[in-house]
Amino acid sequence: MTTEHVEVLIIGAGLSGIGAGYQLEKQLPGTTYAILESREQLGGTWDLFRYPGVRSDSDMHTLGYRFRPWTKDRAIADGGSILSYIQDTARDGGVDKNIRYSHRAVSAAWTSEDARWDVEIDTPSGRITMSCSYLFSCSGYYDYDKGYSPEFPGLADFGGTVVHPQHWPQDLDYAGKRVVVIGSGATAVTLVPALTDQAAHVTMLQRSPTWIAALPGEDPVAKALQKVMPKRAAMSVTRWKNIGMFVANYQLSRRRPKAMKALLRKGLQQQKLSEAQIDEHFTPRYDPWDQRLCVVPDGDLFRAIHAGTAEVVTDTIDTFTPTGIRLGSGRELEADVVVTATGLQLKLFGGLALTVDGEPVDLPHTLGYKAVMVSGVPNFFFGLGYTNASWTLKMDLTYEFLLRVIKRMRANGETAVVPRRQPGITERPLLDFKAGYVLRSMDAFPKQGDRSPWQLKQNYLTDLYPLRYGSLDDGVLEFSGAKAPAGV
Numbered sequence: 001m002t003t004e005h006v007e008v009l010i011i012g013a014g015l016s017g018i019g020a021g022y023q024l025e026k027q028l029p030g031t032t033y034a035i036l037e038s039r040e041q042l043g044g045t046w047d048l049f050r051y052p053g054v055r056s057d058s059d060m061h062t063l064g065y066r067f068r069p070w071t072k073d074r075a076i077a078d079g080g081s082i083l084s085y086i087q088d089t090a091r092d093g094g095v096d097k098n099i100r101y102s103h104r105a106v107s108a109a110w111t112s113e114d115a116r117w118d119v120e121i122d123t124p125s126g127r128i129t130m131s132c133s134y135l136f137s138c139s140g141y142y143d144y145d146k147g148y149s150p151e152f153p154g155l156a157d158f159g160g161t162v163v164h165p166q167h168w169p170q171d172l173d174y175a176g177k178r179v180v181v182i183g184s185g186a187t188a189v190t191l192v193p194a195l196t197d198q199a200a201h202v203t204m205l206q207r208s209p210t211w212i213a214a215l216p217g218e219d220p221v222a223k224a225l226q227k228v229m230p231k232r233a234a235m236s237v238t239r240w241k242n243i244g245m246f247v248a249n250y251q252l253s254r255r256r257p258k259a260m261k262a263l264l265r266k267g268l269q270q271q272k273l274s275e276a277q278i279d280e281h282f283t284p285r286y287d288p289w290d291q292r293l294c295v296v297p298d299g300d301l302f303r304a305i306h307a308g309t310a311e312v313v314t315d316t317i318d319t320f321t322p323t324g325i326r327l328g329s330g331r332e333l334e335a336d337v338v339v340t341a342t343g344l345q346l347k348l349f350g351g352l353a354l355t356v357d358g359e360p361v362d363l364p365h366t367l368g369y370k371a372v373m374v375s376g377v378p379n380f381f382f383g384l385g386y387t388n389a390s391w392t393l394k395m396d397l398t399y400e401f402l403l404r405v406i407k408r409m410r411a412n413g414e415t416a417v418v419p420r421r422q423p424g425i426t427e428r429p430l431l432d433f434k435a436g437y438v439l440r441s442m443d444a445f446p447k448q449g450d451r452s453p454w455q456l457k458q459n460y461l462t463d464l465y466p467l468r469y470g471s472l473d474d475g476v477l478e479f480s481g482a483k484a485p486a487g488v
């Protein structure tokens with residue numbers, strides 16, 4: 001049986017996979033590649049999530065690709081606009097013709113002798129195999145099939161409707177209904193003000209508070225710059241401004257958490273929340289950026305609270321009842337609809353089972369190399385964006401790194417590259433993040449090390465040089481397969 005072979009096989013046609021295809025088209029024209037997509041559409045996250053108000057929580061100047069600046073006015077954009085941006089990039093870059101929809105990659109086996117990955121793929125007409133020289137996982141970081149829902153006591157007795165934001169029923173009628181949103185993360189703070197447009201009342205029920213900052217939905221600096229320079233240039237400058245702000249904000253949070261807490265509190269006071277409201281509902285027990293900071297554009301959540309159409313309740317769930325939820329405090333929340341905005345279930349590499357020369361890859365015993373490759377796994381790259389800044393900032397650097405490696409290997413006639421683990425590295429969890437959904441899954445992920453190039457810096461400025469320019473002969477990457485010069 002002949003197997004279709006491509007040089008680069010990308011898994012996932014979301015923001016990351018489409019960017020990868022675009023860069024191959026532009027920077028390495030003529031490269032054979034395909035994108036496997038298990039769903040019937042491209043866009044990943046921005047196609048899957050359809051709950052009311054779905055939007056970015058970082059600015060589009062950095063969530064957009066470096067090679068295709070975001071030019072719309074909204075810095076915090078709605079899900080539909082982001083999906084269109086990804087679709088336009090796929091069409092304009094000629095990437096769409098290389099997407100294989102309804103193709104789910106299930107396993108990948110590397111054979112050193114052939115310097116090749118054989119990838120098993122489930123398709124509507126059965127399982128097929130494709131082979132490739134380079135495998136690039138752009139499968140995101142969570143399970144598409146199901147979100148995370150804890151077991152709630154008494155849930156079976158509840159007479160209303162329960163929905164998870166990952167599977168929002170498009171025909172859900174919440175007009176005039178009492179809605180309780182369980183959760184306090186990015187999804188909950190997005191949903192609550194959005195639902196107030198039709199619901200009779202919306203309650204955000206949180207076990208504990210989250211750090212929240214109100215930001216302008218449109219960037220005033222970007223707008224001012226556009227008056228004095230061409231739009232694309234203005235957007236590029238805005239991107240750098242935002243990168244600087246992310247890094248400064250994160251570093252301040254890590255080094256001077258008290259100062260950052262004071263700044264965030266000041267922001268909440270400017271939203272006209274009372275001191276008691278801030279203490280009870282908006283002052284978390286953890287330091288800023290121990291978990292992702294939530295952004296609310298133009299303070300929409302706070303406006304809904306002031307208008308009386310939304311309320312935040314900080315309490316535990318004792319049990320669901322036929323008509324709502326009884327809380328630990330004894331209070332009863334009446335509800336017609338309950339939204340469990342309780343998070344994602346993490347899943348790495350789209351659940352792909354990897355083997356190298358017949359040996360299964362035991363991911364928890366591997367180390368991430370610059371968080372783009374995995375120790376001991378040849379010609380395998382992965383896309384994992386920043387958790388403390390826009391995802392795409394890291395992806396842009398990942399593309400550059402992959403292209404540099406391929407160019408070098410072509411030039412030298414090399415066929416395999418593998419990061420070799422060095423002795424004496426202290427292991428740490430890959431993501432230094434204390435959010436529940438991360439802590440629940442980190443055991444299954446590769447680790448990071450305590451030093452470069454094994455450390456995950458989560459900092460665009462310090463990642464920029466090693467990924468864009470750093471020597472590939474760093475004593476860690478091992479290249480092989482170079483043909484001997486003629487006559488030797």
Ligand SMILES: Cc1cc2nc3c(=O)[nH]c(=O)nc-3n(C[C@H](O)[C@H](O)[C@H](O)COP(=O)(O)OP(=O)(O)OC[C@H]3O[C@@H](n4cnc5c(N)ncnc54)[C@H](O)[C@@H]3O)c2cc1C
Nearest residue numbers: 012014015016038044045056057058105139140350390391
């Ligand atoms: C609601 C929500 C809002 C977010 N907002 C932001 C934000 O504002 N800023 C930010 O930086 N990040 C945000 N994120 C993180 C977000 O996921 C990334 O920004 C970005 O969309 C990730 O793109 P991706 O292509 O890497 O992954 P995804 O968008 O998850 O796409 C992965 C694709 O891979 C496919 N796939 C998975 N496994 C397989 C397989 N085995 N075979 C074939 N195909 C497979 C999936 O079907 C999917 O299409 C948000 C996430 C969510 C859930």
